[in-house]
Every structure is written in C-alpha cells, then in structure tokens.
Amino acid sequence: MADRERGSTRPSGRVFVARSQVMDGDEVRRALVRIAHEIVERNRGLLGVVVIGLQTGGVWLAERLVTILREIEGTAVPFGTIDVAFYRDDIGLRPVLPEEVTDLPFDITGRTVVLVDDVLFTGRTVRAALEAFAARGRAGAVQLAVMVDRGHRELPIRPDFVGKNLPTRRDELVEVTEKGVTIGDLLTTDKERGVR
C-alpha cells in the first residue's frame, strides 16, 4: 500500500507506529541498483523504455531508478508520474482523492513502460494504473517494479522486479523511505480512544 493510499485512507486519530526495520537505507539503494540492472538486462538496453512513478510513494523510487539507469547505460529515460485516484474501483466506498496531478509529458504508445511503486499489496492500485495507461494509448509492454512485495494479492498481478519479498499480516503496514523499509501497525491514539 503506497503512501498515497495511506494518506487519504488513514482514519483520523490513527497513527503509524513502526515495529521493526527490515531493510536499511543501504539495502534499499542496493536493491534499486539491482532492479536497474535487471531492467536493462530484460529489455536488452533502454530503447523505448520509460519510467513512471505511482503517486506518491513510487515517485521518489522512480526518480532514483532513472538516475541509476543513466549512470549504468548513459541514456536518460523519459520519466513521468501518475495518480490513479480516478481509476480506482473503490470510489464511493472510501475516501479517494488525488494526491498529486498526473504528469506524463510523453506518449506511451509502443513504449515499454516500467511502472514503479513502493509496496505491492492487493494489486488494485496497479490495476487502476493499467486502466489509466489504456486510456492514454497502447503501451508496447508494461513492467512492474516494486521495492516490497508484501503479498495478499486480490487480483492476478505479479511484479517483474522486486526489491524484497516480505511476508506480512493483512493488518500491518509497510513504510518505504530512503532510510529503509519498516513494518508497523496502525494504532488508535489515546486521544481518539477517549483516554485522558
């Protein structure tokens, strides 16, 4: 579950409490470098490859990936961001609001789109992103890169590039930042519980 979802769905008065760190900042960086190499290897170079970060959690990872790809291949791949709020299948069931304006300054038709997010969970965000892409053109291929695959898929969606496979409980939360990957819980604050 990306920051975008947590930001708009986290009920007021509930806070993320970190329990254990599973990757540190260096490990996240190394995983990104490996994913970059895998992308180059899979696509035999970077011809026609574009990188798109999912708002908001996937954007900084996508930016890093673009930088690393430039370092290893010497090419600047086109970079965009996408917010999929208007394509979600749970509109009306829970708060759905766009976090950021979509910025895709290029045509994806015929390109190989590498979609980047921080955490792959139910797969519903990725499904929404696929629909958003379909509305803009016919990508040659879409590949999915995520830092953490935490399982619990509700749709037949599978990542192409994974930083870490991380078994979790459904009710846990995973937070990915530059400093590392943390598992934690969403706890109700004392104030919300009425504790003085």
Next chain:
Amino acid sequence: MIAPGMTTSTGTPPRPTDQVSDTTGAIGVAQVTSPRATAAEEDFFVDHRVPAVRHLLSIADLGRDGILEIMRLSDAFAEVSERPIPKVPALRGRTVATVFMEPSTRTRLSFETAAKRLSADVMTFTAATSAAVKGESLRDTVETIDAMGIDAMVIRHHSSGAPLRVTNWVGASVINAGDGTHEHPTQALLDCFTIREALTARHDGEVPADLKGLRIAVVGDIKHSRVARSNVLAFSALGAQVVLVAPPTLMPASLQGWPVTATGDLDGVLGELDVIYLLRIQSERLGEVLLPSLDEYHWRYGLTRARADALDKDALVMHPGPMIRGVEISPEVADLPASLVTRQVRNGVIVRMAVLFHLLGSGAM
C-alpha cells in the same frame, strides 16, 4: 476528507424508513398500525442508499477550506482535460440529473459535459418540454426524477431557496446551479479557479495559496445577481477585497454583513483594480424602470475602450456570460487578451467535474 461545512441531510424530515427504525415512538406511525413489520416490509422501507448525502447549495457551505479543496481537485481535472481522451471512469454507473426550471444553455451543458467526462450517466430535464407545463409541482417533479434512481440532481430554479427545499424531498446530492437572486456557487468556484490560474501563469507556475490582497470590482446589477452573491462570499473567503459598483437602483438595499465596500463611481476605482468582474445587465429587469436606458448604462458602467485603457496593464477582465456586447462591455474590449471569458467557460467544466467528484466520488461521507 470530510468537506468542512458541506451541508448534510441531517435536517431532513422523517422518511418512511425513519418511522420503521425509530424507537422513540415520537413518529412511530408504522409501529402503531403494525407492531412488527414483516421482513419484506422492512426491506421495502430500508433506504439502501449511502445515508450521509451531501449538497452544494451555497458558497457558505464550503467555506475557505472547502473552496481550496475544490481548487486542488480542479487541478487534477485540468490535467485530465488536456489529454487526447479527456475522460476518466471515476463516476461510472452514477447518474446525474440536470433539472433546469429556468432557461440556461451554458451552465446545463457545462454540468452535463463534466458528468460525461467522469463517465456518469446524464438525465436532462428542462421545464419547457416537461410535465411542469402541465401543472406538476416542483416537489412531484423532483420526487419522480429521484425515484428513477439518481445520485446527484443539478437544479436551477427561479425561486431563491428552491434547491434547499429540494434537499428535503430527494435522496440524491443536490447541487445549486442558480436559484433566483440567491446563489450560483459553481460559477463562483470557477471564477476563483480562473483567477488562481491567471495568477499561477503570471508567477511562473507557482500556485498562489489564495486570493489575498487582490482588489476585485463586481460591476452591474448586484441587486438581482446570484453570481454577485456567490462571488462576494468566495472572493472574500479567499482574502480578496471586493468593491461593488452599481447605480443606486441596482445596489441591494442593505449591504450589512457583507465584507465589501460599495460605490457608484466606476472611474474612481478603475486604476486600483486587479480584477474587474462584469455582470450581465438583465434587460428583462428594465421593465422595472431601474435603468433609464442600456446606452446610458454602457456610458456610465460599461467597460469601454477608454476604461479598459485606464485599467492596470495586468488587470483581468471577467464576465459570467452570456455577454451582451455594447452594454456591459464594448465589443473590442471583449476580445482583448486580458479578457478571461472563454477561459471561464473552459474552467466551468473542470470545476464542475471537481464538484461532482467531490460530492459523489471522493467517498468522503
């Protein structure tokens, strides 16, 4: 988020559902006649719609935070409108009914375009071609439309307060598209968005937090204008200073409680304005002998070439339409680059997408 101040239906009088579930006995009509409703009856009476319906009746419902939330959401829909296929599936399966008891093309088309770009289904009701001309009451009309299963009703009516009454009769979200001389909230929202957009372009893409410090003149028939009312509330909520300019006969009898100044002298304030907002002179009102003639109005209050030249070079010219060239604005001024009139129309669709999504889609209930 829960939009601050958005009206909820808590003021709704009891519906049949309330009577079944109500245990206080105060209005337990169904309980008296039939102590225990059968399962089938119960199911019939249970209202399966999402309970907390919300409406947009007045700018006052939104307040500053609500207006800014709509602006932020409009940014996302502005991007959608730039796409080759300017459509998203956000309100798939929802139905929006436009109920216009007063002639309008641009507002109705704007709402319908907005709904279609969100993939909602649109039902159109116009008074001229309906049972209303056969004598059906407003209540029966809207209850009938509501019974067909709609999610939002966009209503324009010649009586102030009609949309508020309608909220008591229907389960759908009610959006005021202009009621009498009361309000026209979506017009004010699109005007705020248009000014914000012009300021953003001027400041190299930096979006202003609000309209603080701007001096905005609203010129024309203030007394009968719902646009003026909504705009005064919206502009001042966002921190702008509003000056009303009108001949005494077209100025409201009292401005008490309005955060505005008023004058009859347009030339006296021209030089200090950031925005000049012209209202349509409703020539149908001329019968009330409020204006000697349209020519005299143009001479004293119209935006002539000479007045346009007296404006600050960065000043923005706005008009809600339909624009009557030669009355409130002279033809050549209407086509100057400072004129944002066509931008207002474009932004009308964008902001109405944001309003519909905010009420029906954001799930903020």
